[in-house]
Amino acid sequence: MTLRYRKRRLYFILPDVQITRQVVNELLLARVEERHLHALARDDTDLEDLPQADLFQRSDIIHGAGMGLGIGGATGAVAGLTTIFFQPSGWAESGGLILAIALVGAMVGMWASGIIGTSVPNSRLKQFQKDLDAGRVLLMVDIPEGRMEEIRELVKKHHPEVSDRGVDPHIPAFP
Structure with a gap:
């Protein structure tokens, strides 16, 4: 994958x-699509018409679902092995039963942990909590890696009062 298409979150x-709002408008004029802009603030702050962070950015749903997938799959595999050892004769002789139970365990684990993750604040955003509590706004910008410096310079040039807080090394694939 070339630098042009690999995304990073600023x-x-x-x-x-x-x-x-001013920064978002400037980013839109710089051809950053609105779907790649995510504003987050305290619950009592009205972000009005700004593109707001959705469930994927605000919560730990992705992390929770991933953990549930691994733990549920491992638990399902152990349950499948246990079933094979204690099965009545004539049951499945192959590992297909283990695989089926592991898959069911993985899916149930992913579903349950994902639901729990929706109620947990995103662990990657803990570093910004003091700023959010003080009434400031966090703006997350997902852009191709090749445009990182251009966007940072654009924001810094027009708004020295804005604090650049770095780059996330990777963005989840589907949100």
Whole structure:
């Protein structure tokens, strides 16, 4: 995959909603699609018409689902092995039963952990919690790796009051 298409997430802390709106408008003019902009603030802050962070950005649903997939799959495999050892004669002789129970365990684990993850704040955003509590706005910008410096310079040039808080090394594939 070339640098042009690999995405990175930039984090910016903005002092208020008004400046966030200005930055978002400038990013839209710089051809950053609105679906790649995610604003997050305290619950009592009205972000108005800004593109808001959705469940995938706000919660630990992805991390929870991944953990549930692994743990559920392992638990299902152990349950499948246990079933084979204690099965009445004539049951499945192959590992197909183990695989089937492991898959069911993985799916149930992923579903249950994903649901739990929706109620847990995103662990990657803990570093921004003090700023959010102070009434500032977090803006996450998902852009191709080749445009990182261009976007950072654009924001810094027009808004020195905005704090550049770095880059996430990778973005989950599906949100």
